[in-house]
Amino acid sequence: MTTPTATRPPGRVLPGPVVAPLERLRAGRHYDANVYSTVDVHWTLYDRVLRVTPATVDDPDRDRFLLSKGHAVAGYYAVLAAKGFIPADWLDDEGGPDSRLGGHPDRTLVPGVEIGSGSLGHGLGLGVGTALGLRAQGRTTPRVYVLLGDAELDEGSNHEAIAYAGATGLAGLTAIVLDNASASHGWPGGVASRFAVNGWTAATVDGHDHDALYAALTGHDGHRPHAVVAVDTPAHPADRPDGSTAGDVTTPGSRP
Amino acid sequence: MTMRDAFVASATRFLDDPRTTIVLADISADAFTEAGRRYPDRVVNVGIREQLMIGVAGGLALTGQRPIVHSYAPFLVERAYEQIKLDLDHQGVGAVLVSIGASYDRAEAGRTHLAPADVALIDTLDGWTVHVPGHPDEVPDLLRDAVCGRHSTYLRLSMRGNARAYPQAGGLQVVRDAGPGAALLVAVGPVRDDALAAVADLPVTVAYTHRPRPFDVTGLRTLAGGEVIVVEPYLAGTSTRVVAEALADRPHRLLSLGVGRAELRRYGTAGDHDRWHGLDPAGLRRAVVDFLTSGDRTRGEPAR
Numbered sequence: 001m002t003t004p005t006a007t008r009p010p011g012r013v014l015p016g017p018v019v020a021p022l023e024r025l026r027a028g029r030h031y032d033a034n035v036y037s038t039v040d041v042h043w044t045l046y047d048r049v050l051r052v053t054p055a056t057v058d059d060p061d062r063d064r065f066l067l068s069k070g071h072a073v074a075g076y077y078a079v080l081a082a083k084g085f086i087p088a089d090w091l092d093d094e095g096g097p098d099s100r101l102g103g104h105p106d107r108t109l110v111p112g113v114e115i116g117s118g119s120l121g122h123g124l125g126l127g128v129g130t131a132l133g134l135r136a137q138g139r140t141t142p143r144v145y146v147l148l149g150d151a152e153l154d155e156g157s158n159h160e161a162i163a164y165a166g167a168t169g170l171a172g173l174t175a176i177v178l179d180n181a182s183a184s185h186g187w188p189g190g191v192a193s194r195f196a197v198n199g200w201t202a203a204t205v206d207g208h209d210h211d212a213l214y215a216a217l218t219g220h221d222g223h224r225p226h227a228v229v230a231v232d233t234p235a236h237p238a239d240r241p242d243g244s245t246a247g248d249v250t251t252p253g254s255r256p
Numbered sequence: 257m258t259m260r261d262a263f264v265a266s267a268t269r270f271l272d273d274p275r276t277t278i279v280l281a282d283i284s285a286d287a288f289t290e291a292g293r294r295y296p297d298r299v300v301n302v303g304i305r306e307q308l309m310i311g312v313a314g315g316l317a318l319t320g321q322r323p324i325v326h327s328y329a330p331f332l333v334e335r336a337y338e339q340i341k342l343d344l345d346h347q348g349v350g351a352v353l354v355s356i357g358a359s360y361d362r363a364e365a366g367r368t369h370l371a372p373a374d375v376a377l378i379d380t381l382d383g384w385t386v387h388v389p390g391h392p393d394e395v396p397d398l399l400r401d402a403v404c405g406r407h408s409t410y411l412r413l414s415m416r417g418n419a420r421a422y423p424q425a426g427g428l429q430v431v432r433d434a435g436p437g438a439a440l441l442v443a444v445g446p447v448r449d450d451a452l453a454a455v456a457d458l459p460v461t462v463a464y465t466h467r468p469r470p471f472d473v474t475g476l477r478t479l480a481g482g483e484v485i486v487v488e489p490y491l492a493g494t495s496t497r498v499v500a501e502a503l504a505d506r507p508h509r510l511l512s513l514g515v516g517r518a519e520l521r522r523y524g525t526a527g528d529h530d531r532w533h534g535l536d537p538a539g540l541r542r543a544v545v546d547f548l549t550s551g552d553r554t555r556g557e558p559a560r
Binding site: 060106107108114115116119121122124125126127128129130131132133134135136137156157160161163164167 | 274277297298300302303305307308310311312313314315316317318319320321323338339342343346347348
């Protein structure tokens with residue numbers, strides 16, 4: 001079920017259970033578009049894909065979700081609250097002196113958060129190491145999902161990880177790139193090609209279509225790492241406040 | 257046998273523990289080929305990718321593995337410093353970092369392969385143990401302590417060293433006792449023999465340690481009088497803060513010797529660099545004599 005609310009950007013329908021926690025977290029502030037661009041990916045992962053619950057956050061056989069673009073935290077916190085990983089009242093004091101929730105997540109403060117992030121380009125390397133650790137332990141069930149942004153791919157550390165994971169066939173790893181066209185110099189030929197040329201399987205889907213996201217997020221072949229490029233295309237150009245093109249509607253936003 | 261040989265042999269033995277995972281970035285990969293054949297999932301060579309090397313170590317540690325990460329000192333510590341800060345410390349996990357090359361083991365290679373600032377950089381972080389062995393025979397025990405722990409450790413290996421090993425020198429070990437009232441010289445790792453030679457005819461007690469962090473504060477307070485000399489094989493002054501804090505409640509003078517900050521833009525040998533940085537016995541002796549006599553002058557002259 002999805003419910004439109006006053007907090008959504010023009011033309012966007014938020015996943016129903018996320019609406020209340022996100023509104024509570026927002027507390028009347030303005031949110032950049034990048035908050036909304038990522039909510040559907042967070043929701044689809046936690047609602048349909050990840051084998052992890054509040055009861056299994058320390059289970060070595062859980063799936064891992066690593067938020068590499070640590071500024072995309074509002075939707076993350078909202079989904080964690082909606083799914084019972086964190087108490088809803090934590091949302092009322094984000095960034096406060098005693099709050100466990102800040103502008104970038106800290107894994108030691110928030111149950112269910114696998115990595116602390118914020119500086120871009122760290123999640124995929126940590127994800128590669130996590131997948132290697134699980135493989136060394138013979139754990140074939142859990143999968144490692146890392147969420148990045150297209151601008152984050154500017155950081156060269158990602159390309160170290162993409163090349164290595166592809167060359168060695170690190171099958172337990174999925175990279176999700178939220179493509180809201182915020183990379184200053186773009187990715188001619190598309191984001192997915194950076195992964196595919198290194199031996200990953202890759203799918204590019206509408207980042208707001210839950211069924212398409214689900215199909216892509218479960219589309220790994222078990223032999224190679226998998227990339228899902230979730231494209232943030234506003235639902236309807238007429239809904240945009242300034243009639244801008246798709247590439248302009250989001251802002252690079254809250255990079256540190 | 258070099259320190260690196262001792263490290264490779266010890267690290268390979270630790271692979272018997274299923275938690276141990278060795279992470280490499282091509283450097284020394286040849287030495288671990290056989291180990292990699294036996295434990296393909298736990299000897300990981302990521303290629304020439306130092307950011308990934310540390311990131312992988314962080315991820316491995318998050319799953320409960322104990323990573324031993326090894327490369328040349330400038331590439332291990334300086335190139336991927338933010339990964340050390342964030343992928344290990346900020347995640348609340350530890351790793352064992354083992355470097356070779358030291359300050360100028362390969363002086364002829366030039367500035368790109370010199371890392372005199374490595375220990376100072378690690379020292380910006382919280383809770384790290386730093387081992388600087390002075391002899392290959394000191395390496396196995398230090399590596400065992402590091403691998404069996406949970407926290408992060410930096411093990412700094414060098415081609416330089418002393419004639420004899422002191423396997424248990426985490427705390428300050430007196431290697432020359434000049435009696436009550438003598439100045440105390442603390443020699444860290446490979447500089448011990450040269451420091452001993454430098455003060456052979458001077459009233460200076462010499463204590464040795466191969467563990468500059470955590471520094472043996474208790475031992476220092478026990479041994480130190482009013483004059484303390486620290487000789488370190490890396491950036492001069494790296495331990496000044498620690499010594500000053502340890503002796504903050506008593507009047508003392510401190511001389512900090514080590515590798516200079518300026519880029520010399522000279523090749524040559526490690527021995528040449530010792531001389532240029534005043535770390536050869538003659539240079540050390542000059543600095544110590546100046547320090548001790550300037551102290552005499554200070555005491556003997558009225559303040560101006």
